[in-house]
Amino acid sequence: MQEGNDMLCISRIRRHYDTLSAKERCIADYILENGNKVAKMTVAEIAAEADASQATVVRFCRSLGFKGLAEFKLYLGNASLSKEADCSDLSTDESEMAIAQKTAVIYKGLIDETLAVLDSDSLKAAVKALDEASQIVMFGEGGSGCTTRIAYDTFSQIALPCVYVEDPFFQITAASRMEPGQVAFTICHSGRSRDLIENVQVAKTKGATAVSIIGIVGTVLSKISDITLYTGLSDHAFFSETIAARICELNVVSALHSALAVKNQDKLGDYQYTVSELLETKRLKK
Numbered sequence: 001m002q003e004g005n006d007m008l009c010i011s012r013i014r015r016h017y018d019t020l021s022a023k024e025r026c027i028a029d030y031i032l033e034n035g036n037k038v039a040k041m042t043v044a045e046i047a048a049e050a051d052a053s054q055a056t057v058v059r060f061c062r063s064l065g066f067k068g069l070a071e072f073k074l075y076l077g078n079a080s081l082s083k084e085a086d087c088s089d090l091s092t093d094e095s096e097m098a099i100a101q102k103t104a105v106i107y108k109g110l111i112d113e114t115l116a117v118l119d120s121d122s123l124k125a126a127v128k129a130l131d132e133a134s135q136i137v138m139f140g141e142g143g144s145g146c147t148t149r150i151a152y153d154t155f156s157q158i159a160l161p162c163v164y165v166e167d168p169f170f171q172i173t174a175a176s177r178m179e180p181g182q183v184a185f186t187i188c189h190s191g192r193s194r195d196l197i198e199n200v201q202v203a204k205t206k207g208a209t210a211v212s213i214i215g216i217v218g219t220v221l222s223k224i225s226d227i228t229l230y231t232g233l234s235d236h237a238f239f240s241e242t243i244a245a246r247i248c249e250l251n252v253v254s255a256l257h258s259a260l261a262v263k264n265q266d267k268l269g270d271y272q273y274t275v276s277e278l279l280e281t282k283r284l285k286k
Contacts, residue, residue: 009076010035011116012064015230019218023052024060031076039076043069065119107247114251117230126211126227127259130155133183133209136162137174139199144187147213147249151187154257157275159268168195175199180207187253188212189231189245191219200224213252215245229256 013028020028030050031038038046046069047054061072094102130136136155140148145166152164162185165174172195178184184203188196191214200210201224212225222228231248261268 009064009072011113015117015217016064018216020060020063021056023050023056024063026050027052027057027060035076039073107244110244110247111251114231114248118252118255119230122227122229123255123259126229126256127263129183129209129211129227130160130185130256131260131263132181134161134179134181136160136183136185137178137203137208138162138164139171139175139184139186139196140164140188141166141168141193141195143246144189144213144249147246147253148185148187150250151185151253151257154253155260158257158261158264160260171195171199172202175202175208176206178203178206178208182208184208184210186210186212186221186225187249188221189215189249191216191221193221197221197224213249215248 010032013032017025017028027046027050030046034049041049043054043057046052047057050057052060058068061067061069064072066072138148138152138155140146149164149166152162155162163174165171175184175198182203184200186196186200191212197220200212200221204210204224204226209227210225211227211229212221213229213231214222214225215231216222217230222230229252231245231252
């Protein structure tokens with residue numbers, strides 16, 4: 001396990017919660033409410049308190065990606081509940097500055113949560129696939145479409161051979177023309193968009209590799225993608241899920257961009273400087 005983050009256990013429970021069985025959810029609920037106690041409990045004690053069998057406790061840990069209870073407890077020993085629980089109870093008498101400060105704290109927590117659920121092996125595989133792709137066809141819609149557009153801009157600035165297709169009719173056409181060695185890069189928070197799922201399915205029949213950034217575990221898109229990068233997300237009802245999701249998606253895009261830029265530093269040479277100079281011609285002088 002290489003994701004040594006102090007929110008790893010809590011984040012994984014939240015991300016996988018909807019995919020757990022009824023008994024596993026009982027265990028999840030107990031751990032979320034009694035995290036500090038669980039780290040020192042035996043499998044028999046956890047099973048008794050959560051009204052589940054010992055085998056279910058072990059299966060629960062493995063369903064979250066841990067080898068077993070011992071490894072789960074190793075991370076849980078340093079785990080803490082999301083800081084947003086202490087800072088996001090906003091009321092109508094809050095000042096604008098207080099709201100801004102609390103919002104900043106919550107969104108900083110989102111970045112930590114995203115890093116907690118970001119799998120290092122998947123990130124490495126995604127960087128490799130994007131780096132070696134003969135072409136990257138980028139798909140997105142709605143709010144995630146905005147993130148995809150930004151990903152296209154940043155990837156283009158490090159000379160990746162990518163194209164962003166926005167219209168759903170043009171997307172499916174572009175997917176049908178893909179070939180082996182190309183990457184279908186999709187960003188979809190829900191993982192349930194019919195159009196985006198169809199794009200990936202068609203692209204894969206043509207031999208393309210599907211790399212997806214998704215916010216929800218266990219969705220159709222996550223199951224059909226070759227490489228999936230999950231994001232963290234605030235559960236607080238006050239904040240727009242759309243804004244929170246965009247921050248998490250951009251965090252993953254930024255990680256990919258930075259890794260690819262470093263990996264190709266020698267090959268890029270003065271390319272980034274040249275791009276910067278070209279963009280400067282589009283700006284008014286002071």
